[in-house]
Amino acid sequence: MDLDKLTVIKPAPTPGNTEWFVHDRFGMFIHWGLYALPARHEWVKNHERMSNEQYEKYFCHFDPDLYDPELWAKVAADAGMKYFVVTTKHHEGFCLWDSDLTDYKVTNTPYGRDLLGPMVEAFRGRGLKVGFYHSLLDWHHPDYTVDECHPMRDNAEYAAKDKERDFARYREYLFGQTRELLTRFGKIDILWYDFSVGPSHRYPGKGKDEWHSEELIKLVRELQPGILINDRLQIDQDIKTPEQYMPREWVKVNGVPVVWEACHTFSGSWGYHRDEESWKSAEQLIIMLIDAVSKGGNLLLNVGPTGRGEFDERALDRLTEIGKWMRRHSRSIYGCTQAPLEFKAPECTKLTYNPEKKRLYIHVLSWQFNKIYLEGELARHVDYVQLLSDASEIRFNRESDELVSLNIPVKKPLGCIIPVLEVFLK
Ligand code: GLC
Numbered sequence: 130m131d132l133d134k135l136t137v138i139k140p141a142p143t144p145g146n147t148e149w150f151v152h153d154r155f156g157m158f159i160h161w162g163l164y165a166l167p168a169r170h171e172w173v174k175n176h177e178r179m180s181n182e183q184y185e186k187y188f189c190h191f192d193p194d195l196y197d198p199e200l201w202a203k204v205a206a207d208a209g210m211k212y213f214v215v216t217t218k219h220h221e222g223f224c225l226w227d228s229d230l231t232d233y234k235v236t237n238t239p240y241g242r243d244l245l246g247p248m249v250e251a252f253r254g255r256g257l258k259v260g261f262y263h264s265l266l267d268w269h270h271p272d273y274t275v276d277e278c279h280p281m282r283d284n285a286e287y288a289a290k291d292k293e294r295d296f297a298r299y300r301e302y303l304f305g306q307t308r309e310l311l312t313r314f315g316k317i318d319i320l321w322y323d324f325s326v327g328p329s330h331r332y333p334g335k336g337k338d339e340w341h342s343e344e345l346i347k348l349v350r351e352l353q354p355g356i357l358i359n360d361r362l363q364i365d366q367d368i369k370t371p372e373q374y375m376p377r378e379w380v381k382v383n384g385v386p387v388v389w390e391a392c393h394t395f396s397g398s399w400g401y402h403r404d405e406e407s408w409k410s411a412e413q414l415i416i417m418l419i420d421a422v423s424k425g426g427n428l429l430l431n432v433g434p435t436g437r438g439e440f441d442e443r444a445l446d447r448l449t450e451i452g453k454w455m456r457r458h459s460r461s462i463y464g465c466t467q468a469p470l471e472f473k474a475p476e477c478t479k480l481t482y483n484p485e486k487k488r489l490y491i492h493v494l495s496w497q498f499n500k501i502y503l504e505g506e507l508a509r510h511v512d513y514v515q516l517l518s519d520a521s522e523i524r525f526n527r528e529s530d531e532l533v534s535l536n537i538p539v540k541k542p543l544g545c546i547i548p549v550l551e552v553f554l555k
Pocket of ligand 1: 160
């Protein structure tokens with residue numbers, strides 16, 4: 130079959146312009162807020178059923194004196210990340226910028242200055258695209274009613290006051306803050322709302338009717354044409370967002386492949402968690418990135434900075450390793466997507482494909498002895514093969530029309546956590 134006739138999946142078009150997004154593939158998520166201080170999950174207020182008064186001590190002690198956004202941006206860029214998405218406000222309600230619409234913001238903490246502006250500038254300065262995560266939930270706002278995800282859900286007295294809460298006023302706040310975020314920080318590339326709450330036997334949920342999602346989306350697109358919006362307003366827009374799992378195949382909606390981005394933590398918690406021990410290795414994380422691209426998706430990998438304002442050592446360690454790998458292997462990530470459906474991945478490998486350059490990337494997950502076999506349609510198109518890390522030739526034998534055997538070195542190449550073979554196709 131002609132190379133151009135092979136089946137390369139294209140995701141369904143969306144309202145925004147996803148061209149850069151599906152090219153860049155790899156972004157940094159940042160979850161930062163007051164929860165960095167308790168350092169035991171960003172949902173700590175919920176998990177421990179804390180009242181606003183009990184949670185106040187974190188507001189009073191928030192002072193990230195070592196915060197250096199230039200350094201953060203450098204770490205992200207060196208890891209090969211091309212965009213970032215930061216929590217402007219998480220469910221706790223605390224705002225990282227100097228909002229006119231609340232006092233519950235960083236400028237009123239001991240730190241006393243805006244955190245968001247300098248971050249945006251630093252990352253943009255390194256060429257990264259800018260994304261804002263914004264929580265629809267708000268566990269601090271006086272007009273935000275109780276639902277099953279609320280810290281006060283078991284507090285009958287607090288819940289009874291819902292009658293006096295005016296959710297429309299909260300919604301105005303949500304719209305107003307969206308307007309601030311999209312007018313004060315220059316071009317914003319992604320808006321990542323989170324999330325719609327299901328109903329329970331005790332409380333109603335909150336979804337598109339409560340958020341006025343349609344109107345909100347309209348506002349966002351008016352203020353920032355071309356922006357990408359995720360799917361958590363209960364109306365699908367540009368990006369589907371599977372969370373903390375690797376999809377089995379290209380993510381589909383009603384059977385149609387869509388633009389998607391898996392978001393993942395290093396260790397389970399999104400916010401800084403001092404004592405969590407379930408950290409993924411650099412190798413696992415690199416495989417997750419490869420896996421996402423091999424199914425036509427992106428990876429948004431999360432860092433939870435500390436209360437001093439630093440990336441934690443364990444995150445730095447992984448990001449450095451990922452960066453080392455990306456320096457020599459990003460060609461198999463950027464601009465790549467799922468391989469043509471006619472191609473079968475050899476044992477213990479994952480494939481990605483650059484449709485423009487017509488190159489196939491074979492990621493060798495476990496180095497085996499001496500041979501890798503390429504079969505069927507793939508075998509027919511092999512023209513030249515090299516190890517991506519050093520452009521050293523990989524010689525091959527054409528066993529038959531349907532079988533090519535690659536002669537791979539006995540030793541796994543040094544310094545490549547996951548070695549990649551670059552196949553030039555004809
Ligand atoms: C969830 C959680 C949250 C996290 C988000 C990231 O919805 O509520 O803590 O920010 O996922 O995808």
